[in-house]
Amino acid sequence: MKTLPRLGLLGLLALGTVAAQGATRIDLDRGWSFSAQRIVTVVAGTMPAPAETVDLPHTWNHSGASYDKLGEFWYSRALDLPKLPADAIAQLNFGAVFYKARVFVNGKEIGTHEGGYSAFSFDVSDVLREHNLIEVAVDNRPGMYTIPGFGARGAPDAWYDWWDYGGITRDVWLDVHGAARIANPFIRSRIVGGKATVTTRVTLARRGSQPLTLRLNVTAPDGRGPSPITQTLEPGATDATATFSIDDPQLWDLGHARFYRLDASVLDSKGDVQDSASERFALRTIEIRDRYLLLNGRRVRLTGMTRHADSPWEGAAETRGTILHDWADMKSLDMTLTRPVHYQPDPRVLDYADEHGILLIPEIPVWQASEQQLSNPQYLALAKQLMRELIEQAGNHPSVMAWSVMNESAAGSPGGIGYVRAMKQYIRQLDPGRFVTLADDNLPKLKSAAESAANDADFLMMNEYFGAWHGPREALAPALDRVNALFPDKMVIISEMGYPGIFAKNPADADPTRVAILREQLPLLAQRDWIAGAILWCYQDYKSRRYYWAGQEGGYLEHGIVDPDRQRKPSYFAWRELNEPLRASLAWTKRDNGIPTAFEIKVTLKTPRDLPYHAVDDYRTTWQLTGPENRELAHGEKIIPRDGMVPLAGFDLSGTVPELEKPGQFQLVFRVLRPDGSVAMERSLASQ
Numbered sequence: 001m002k003t004l005p006r007l008g009l010l011g012l013l014a015l016g017t018v019a020a021q022g023a024t025r026i027d028l029d030r031g032w033s034f035s036a037q038r039i040v041t042v043v044a045g046t047m048p049a050p051a052e053t054v055d056l057p058h059t060w061n062h063s064g065a066s067y068d069k070l071g072e073f074w075y076s077r078a079l080d081l082p083k084l085p086a087d088a089i090a091q092l093n094f095g096a097v098f099y100k101a102r103v104f105v106n107g108k109e110i111g112t113h114e115g116g117y118s119a120f121s122f123d124v125s126d127v128l129r130e131h132n133l134i135e136v137a138v139d140n141r142p143g144m145y146t147i148p149g150f151g152a153r154g155a156p157d158a159w160y161d162w163w164d165y166g167g168i169t170r171d172v173w174l175d176v177h178g179a180a181r182i183a184n185p186f187i188r189s190r191i192v193g194g195k196a197t198v199t200t201r202v203t204l205a206r207r208g209s210q211p212l213t214l215r216l217n218v219t220a221p222d223g224r225g226p227s228p229i230t231q232t233l234e235p236g237a238t239d240a241t242a243t244f245s246i247d248d249p250q251l252w253d254l255g256h257a258r259f260y261r262l263d264a265s266v267l268d269s270k271g272d273v274q275d276s277a278s279e280r281f282a283l284r285t286i287e288i289r290d291r292y293l294l295l296n297g298r299r300v301r302l303t304g305m306t307r308h309a310d311s312p313w314e315g316a317a318e319t320r321g322t323i324l325h326d327w328a329d330m331k332s333l334d335m336t337l338t339r340p341v342h343y344q345p346d347p348r349v350l351d352y353a354d355e356h357g358i359l360l361i362p363e364i365p366v367w368q369a370s371e372q373q374l375s376n377p378q379y380l381a382l383a384k385q386l387m388r389e390l391i392e393q394a395g396n397h398p399s400v401m402a403w404s405v406m407n408e409s410a411a412g413s414p415g416g417i418g419y420v421r422a423m424k425q426y427i428r429q430l431d432p433g434r435f436v437t438l439a440d441d442n443l444p445k446l447k448s449a450a451e452s453a454a455n456d457a458d459f460l461m462m463n464e465y466f467g468a469w470h471g472p473r474e475a476l477a478p479a480l481d482r483v484n485a486l487f488p489d490k491m492v493i494i495s496e497m498g499y500p501g502i503f504a505k506n507p508a509d510a511d512p513t514r515v516a517i518l519r520e521q522l523p524l525l526a527q528r529d530w531i532a533g534a535i536l537w538c539y540q541d542y543k544s545r546r547y548y549w550a551g552q553e554g555g556y557l558e559h560g561i562v563d564p565d566r567q568r569k570p571s572y573f574a575w576r577e578l579n580e581p582l583r584a585s586l587a588w589t590k591r592d593n594g595i596p597t598a599f600e601i602k603v604t605l606k607t608p609r610d611l612p613y614h615a616v617d618d619y620r621t622t623w624q625l626t627g628p629e630n631r632e633l634a635h636g637e638k639i640i641p642r643d644g645m646v647p648l649a650g651f652d653l654s655g656t657v658p659e660l661e662k663p664g665q666f667q668l669v670f671r672v673l674r675p676d677g678s679v680a681m682e683r684s685l686a687s688q
Contacts, residue, residue, distance in 0.1 A: 023181070023275050026174040028134070029056040033076045038137065051076075059098070059167035061140070062315025062543070068554070072139040075168055079132040087179040087207045090128055093121040095170025095347075097138055098316065099146060104135040114382065115147065116140075117344040117365070118389035119170070123205065140166030145379045147386060148342070152368035154410075160367045161557065162308055162342070163543040165316035169309075170346065178274030180206040180266040187262060187281045187396045188433055196249040196283050201241045202264055209235045212274065213267045216242050221250050221258045233266075251296050252282035252398045254336050254357035254614055255675045282354070282398035288435070288459055291491045293532035295359075301532055301613040302337035302359060303522075303579050305330055305561070306496070307539040309346065312564050315543075320348060326566070327352045330539055333572075334579045334680055336614060337533045339439065339461070339495050342367050342407055344390045353399035356676075361437065361461070361495075362394055363404035374406075375415035383419075384426050391430045402435035403427055404495075408463060411440050411453040420453035437461050439495040441470065444479035449486045459532075460487060461495035467517045468503040477524055484530060492530055496537040497521060501558030502547050510558055514571045522578050526611035534611060536575060540564060579612055581619070586668055586685040588657075596687045599625065599668050601653040605640070616640050618675040623653055628664030633657070 035051040060066040060073055084090065094101065098116030102109060105127045113120040142149040142164065144156070152158035175181075183203040190197045202214060217228040229242045250258045260283065265276040287294040294300070307326055309316045323346060330338075331352075339361040340349060353360050364386040366374075373379050387403065394400055405423040410416040424436045435458035442452070443462050449455045462483060466476035483492065499517045501510030518536070525531050540560040547557050556564045561572040582605050589598040601623060606613045622637040634655055641648045657666060665687050672681035 023175050023177045026176070028077065028079070028172040028174060031077060032056060032058070032168075034058065034060065035074050035076070036071075038074045038135065056172055057095075057167070057169050057314075057317035057319070059165040059169055059315040059317040061164070061166055062317075063312070069166070070141045070164065072137055073166065075136040075138065077134045079134060079174070081128060081130060081132065083130065084125075084128065084176065085178075088125060089123065089177040089179070089181045089205060089207060090125045091121050091175040091177070091181060092124045092134070093119065093173050093175060094136075094168065095119050095172070096344075097136065097168050098140055098164070098166055099142070100139040102137040104133075104137075106132055115386050115389065116169070118386060119393055120389070124174075125207075136168060138166055138168065140164045145373065145376060145382070147379070147382050148365040148367050149373075151370050151373055154370040154372070158368075159545045160342075160365070161544050161546045163310060163315070163545070165310075167315075167317060169315075169317045178266075178272070179208045179210070179268065180204050180212055180274040182264055182266060182275045182277040184392060185262055185264055185277060185279045185396070186392075187279060188431075189281070189283050190433070191249060191283060191285050194248060196246040198244040198246060198260075198281075198283075199241065200244075200262055200264075201239060203239045204233070204237075204266065206238065210269055211235060214240050215265045215267065217263045218244050218246070219261045219263070220246070221260065225260070246283070249283040252284040252354075253296055254300070254359075255617055255619070257355045257357060257676075258282060259354075279396055280354070281396050284398055286359075286401050286435075288491050291489065291530040291532075293491060295614075298615055299608055299613075300336075300615075301526075301608065301611045303534050303536075303612040304335035304338035304358065305333070305536040305539050305575075306338055306341055308341055308542040310540070310542040310564075318346060323348050324352070326539060327356075329562075329566070331356050331358065332679065333576045334581050334612065336612065337361075337493075337535060339363055339404060339535055344386070344394070347393070350394055350397045350399065354397050356678075358399055359401045360397070360399045361402045361404050361493075362390055362400060363407060363439070364390060366406035366409055369406060369409040371410040371413040371415035374410055374413075374419035380419060380422060383423060387423065387427060388430060391427070395431055400434065402437050402458065403431070404461065405436065405438050407439040408441045409438075411438060412442055412446060412451055417453045417456070420456050424456060435459060439463055441465075441496075443486070444482045446486055454487070457490070459491040459493065461493050463496035463537075464494055464521075465497070465500070466521070467513070468500050473517060473520060476521060480524070480528055480531075484528065490530075491532050493532055494525055494534040497534060498537045498559065500547060502549060507549065507558065511569045511571050514561075514569075515574045518571060518574055518578060522611060526609065529608065531611065536561070540566065580672075580681045581612070581614070581616055582606055582672060582681065584670055584672075584681070584683055586670055586683055588666075588668075588685070588687060590687075594688065595663050596657045596666050598656045599654065599685075601668075601670050602650065603640075603653065604650040605648070607649075616672075619680065620673050621653065622671045622673060623655070624669045625655060625657065626667045626669075627658075627660060628662065630667070633666075
C-alpha cells in the first residue's frame with residue numbers, strides 16, 4: 001500500500017487566528033499521487049498501487065510511458081489541518097486543469113469545471129476536516145463541442161493544431177479567510193481632460209449576519225493617492241462600488257510601467273480584518289482614430305509574436321523559469337504587441353506584459369469552429385463562460401487592449417455572424433471599455449463586408465500565410481488591397497504571419513524560406529498605414545497532431561524562429577533586425593594602411609511610415625570602443641535628444657581611435673537601451 005503524502009503546517013500562520021490576520025494561503029503543489037484509477041477506498045490515508053508521486057504543475061502526456069494518452073486520470077492528495085474557526089471561509093483554488101475537472105474532498109464531489117486554461121475555485125468550508133483527502137479527476141479528451149475540440153474546418157475528426165496536454169497544469173492552493181472573502185476586485189478607469197476616474201467593484205462572499213466595513217485605498221506610483229473610501233456593508237450585502245478621482249494621472253505606456261495599487265480590506269465590528277486584497281492597475285488610454293492605433297494619444301504601429309505554452313521538458317505545465325526565459329527572449333526582439341496564443345495565458349505572462357510594455361489581445365480557444373458548432377447553444381454557453389473567466393482574471397491588466405472571440409472559424413456564415421454578435425454583446429456587459437475582435441484568414445475572399453462577422457469587429461485581425469496556405473507570395477499585396485477596399489473604415493492588425501516549414505521542399509529549406517518571406521512581407525505591410533500591427537506566428541516549434549513532414553507520425557510543427565529546445569534559427573536574427581526601434585549605421589575612417597583613426601554612428605528615428613513605430617521617450621544610446629585583447633579604449637552615452645516634446649529625427653555620434661604601439665583589431669559596439677535599462681538594439685563593427 002502506498003501512503004498518501006500529507007501537508008505539514010509547521011511555519012504557517014496559526015489558522016485559529018485567521019479572522020484577525022486576513023487570509024492564509026496554503027500551497028498545495030507538492031506531493032500528489034497520480035494514477036489511471038481512482039482510490040476505491042480510503043483507509044488511514046492509503047491507496048492501492050500503482051501510483052506515481054508528482055508535484056504540480058504536472059501533465060502526463062508530454063513524454064514517457066503516458067505520451068499521447070487520452071482519457072481520465074486521477075490526482076490525489078492528503079491534507080491535515082487544525083480546527084478552523086466556525087465562520088472561516090476556505091477556498092480551494094486551481095490555476096488551470098486541462099481539460100475537464102471533477103473535484104472531490106473527502107469523497108464528496110464539490111464541483112466540476114470545463115475549460116483547460118482558466119482558473120477556478122470552490123468553497124470547501126463545510127467539507128474540510130482535520131484529515132482530508134483531495135481528489136481531482138482530469139479528462140483531456142476532445143469532442144465536437146469542447147473548446148478547443150474536434151471539427152477543424154468542419155471535419156468531424158480533425159484536431160486543433162496544438163497538443164492536448166492533460167493534467168493539473170498550473171498551481172493549486174487553499175485560501176483560508178475570516179468571515180468574509182474578497183473576490184478579485186474589478187477596476188476600470190476613464191481619462192478625460194487630464195483627470196482619471198477610477199471605478200472599482202468589490203464582490204464578497206460572507207458568513208454570519210454581522211455588518212462589515214469595507215475600506216479602500218488607492219496609492220499612486222509616487223506613493224501618493226486620493227483619500228481612502230470607507231463603506232458599511234449591511235448584513236446580506238455582497239458587493240460595493242467606489243469611485244476615485246485622480247488629477248494628473250501618471251500614465252502607463254510601452255516604455256514606462258507606472259502602476260497604481262488598490263488595497264481593499266473587510267473589517268468586522270471589532271475592527272478585526274476578515275480579509276484583504278491588493279490589486280495592481282495602471283492608467284492609460286487606447287483609441288482607434290481614423291484607422292490608426294493611439295496609445296495615450298500618440299500613434300503607434302507595433303509588432304510581436306505568439307508563443308504556445310509548450311516545451312519538451314514541461315509540456316504545458318510551465319514553471320516560472322520557462323515563462324520568464326521565453327518572454328524575455330521575445331521582448332529582446334522589441335516585442336510590443338501580441339495575441340499571446342489561442343487561449344488564456346498564465347497570470348505570469350500578463351504580469352510580464354504589464355511590466356515590460358507589451359499590448360495583448362487575449363483569445364478564447366475557439367479554433368477553426370464550424371457553423372454547426374458556433375450555432376450550438378451549448379457551445380455558445382461554454383464560449384461565454386471561458387470569456388467571462390478570461391475577463392474576470394485578466395481584465396485589470398493595463399497590457400490588455402482587446403478581447404478576441406475566435407480564430408479562423410466560420411465567420412462568413414449566418415451562424416458565425418450570430419455567434420460574434422452574441423459574444424460582443426456579452427463582452428460589452430462585462431467590460432464595455434475594451435475592443436472586441438476576431439482573427440480571420442478568409443477576408444480577401446469575401447464578396448462584401450456584410451457577409452462576414454468581421455464587419456462587427458471593432459478592428460480587423462487578419463491571418464496571412466501567403467507563400468503557404470493562402471497562395472503564392474506575390475498574392476499578398478493584392479489581398480491586402482482587397483481587404484482595404486472591403487473594409488475602408490477598419491483598422492487592421494496582421495494577427496498571424498510567417499512560414500510553416502512543411503511547405504518547404506525539405507527541412508533544410510524551411511527556415512531560409514521563412515527569412516525571405518519575413519523580409520518581403522513586413523515592408524509590404526508597412527506601406528499600408530491602416531495596418532497598425534503585425535504578429536509573427538510563432539516563437540517556438542510546438543508539439544502538434546497536425547502538419548507533419550511526409551512520413552512523420554508525431555512530433556513538433558516546424559513553425560518557430562527557435563526550435564523546441566529554444567535554439568535560435570536564422571529567422572530569429574532576421575526578425576530582430578526587422579523590428580529594431582530605430583536605424584543606425586556604423587562606419588570607420590581609416591588611414592591608407594587600413595588602421596582606423598575615427599568612427600561615426602548615424603542614428604535615424606523611425607516614422608509613422610515604418611512598421612514597427614513607437615515613441616522612444618527616455619531611451620538612451622551607448623557606444624564602446626575596444627582595442628586589442630578586448631581592452632576598452634573609450635565609451636559614451638547619449639539620451640535620444642528632443643526638440644521640445646518631439647524626439648529629433650536623427651543624430652550622430654563620433655569619436656577618435658587612439659594610436660597604439662601595437663595596433664590590432666578594434667571593435668565598436670552600439671546599443672540602444674530602454675528606460676528600464678534592457679537592450680532594445682545592438683550593433684557591432686570590427687575594424688578588420
